[in-house]
Amino acid sequence: MSKTELTPAATALTDLILDLFRLNSRVLASGDRLVAPLGLTSARWQILGAITSAGRPQPVAWLARDMEANRQNVQRIVNDLEKEGLIAFEANPHHRRAQLVVLTDKGKQTFDAAMRLQAPWANDLSDGLQVEDIETMRRVMAAMRSKLEGTGDEEHT
Amino acid sequence: MSKTELTPAATALTDLILDLFRLNSRVLASGDRLVAPLGLTSARWQILGAITSAGRPQPVAWLARDMEANRQNVQRIVNDLEKEGLIAFEANPHHRRAQLVVLTDKGKQTFDAAMRLQAPWANDLSDGLQVEDIETMRRVMAAMRSKLEGTGDEEHT
DNA sequence: AGATAATTGACAACATGATGTCAAATTGAT
DNA sequence: ATCAATTTGACATCATGTTGTCAATTATCT
Numbered sequence A, B: 001m002s003k004t005e006l007t008p009a010a011t012a013l014t015d016l017i018l019d020l021f022r023l024n025s026r027v028l029a030s031g032d033r034l035v036a037p038l039g040l041t042s043a044r045w046q047i048l049g050a051i052t053s054a055g056r057p058q059p060v061a062w063l064a065r066d067m068e069a070n071r072q073n074v075q076r077i078v079n080d081l082e083k084e085g086l087i088a089f090e091a092n093p094h095h096r097r098a099q100l101v102v103l104t105d106k107g108k109q110t111f112d113a114a115m116r117l118q119a120p121w122a123n124d125l126s127d128g129l130q131v132e133d134i135e136t137m138r139r140v141m142a143a144m145r146s147k148l149e150g151t152g153d154e155e156h157t
Numbered sequence C: 001a002g003a004t005a006a007t008t009g010a011c012a013a014c015a016t017g018a019t020g021t022c023a024a025a026t027t028g029a030t
Numbered sequence D: 001a002t003c004a005a006t007t008t009g010a011c012a013t014c015a016t017g018t019t020g021t022c023a024a025t026t027a028t029c030t
Helices: A008-038 A042-054 A060-067 A071-083 A105-126 A131-148 B008-038 B042-054 B060-067 B071-083 B105-126 B131-148
Strands: A087-090 A100-103 B087-090 B100-103
Touching: A008 A042, A008 A105, A008 B008, A008 B105, A008 B131, A042 A060, A042 A071, A042 A100, A042 A105, A060 A071, A071 A087, A100 A105, A105 B008, A105 B131, A131 B008, A131 B105, A131 B131, B008 B042, B008 B105, B042 B060, B042 B071, B042 B100, B042 B105, B060 B071, B071 B087, B100 B105
Parallel strands: none
Antiparallel strands: A087 A100, B087 B100
């Protein structure tokens, strides 16, 4: 049997992935439009969210790991956010170079404003969807992610 | 009732979207690694696929519409592919400027090679997934896409 | 203590995607 | 036929993401 044969599930998955790309780009575009009036983008919003979720101040490299994102990229955006006064750096007692990232008052207010915009957006987008189907989708995505795991996130080696 | 209240479905959807971002980035990274030996990237691969799916030669702008992608961006990558000999331009009898994009022999061979790599990759990634669950995920994504539709794709106006 | 690893931020180069502008070419309305 | 609107490719700019390198710092091992 040739290796170019696709199983039924693989055929369905191939189509699903093309849909995934398109949906990802639409959600990003919609999110960008949503928070643009606040001077945010999806990427900046996500970083503010990571800082908030962390609970306590963390260095940039730790935030990047939490987000499963690129260290250098998070650093660049964090630096931009610092220039605009949304975040600030604090001295790290355990590491002289790795400063801690904290939200400024302006950063907190901006993030809260984004959350207030997000609520009606999410309510509308989820209207008519079954919670059960959403959970099924998350299970499928989790299975795919675990299969794709560990094959490309290491920085050195 | 405050507009910052999230319905149960909206709460599930918010988590789902964060998973969506991560899965999208992993699939892209995995796809890039898969076809890198062929000199392809996910973006180039997708464009070769659009040319193939079209059935007959089309101008860049039509391909971009088929892909629901950016016209200028597709143009840049198509130009790169032309420099590397994977695609070629043909005169368009109906439009002097809008040349038709066709795969060269090298382009066809490269795309076929990518498909041969993709088959075992998709079979492995879909192994253990229920076709029914994959279909459910596609339905949810389709519902989301239709809600996000028409709010940001127009080029002018 | 001293050597080696790992972590971290800074910097640079490049790929990708979004957006805007412009001129050439085509289409459509009158 | 003529003029306006649309389509299309070319070019430019910026935001984001990836990758590689380097030096400073910290952690680990002996």
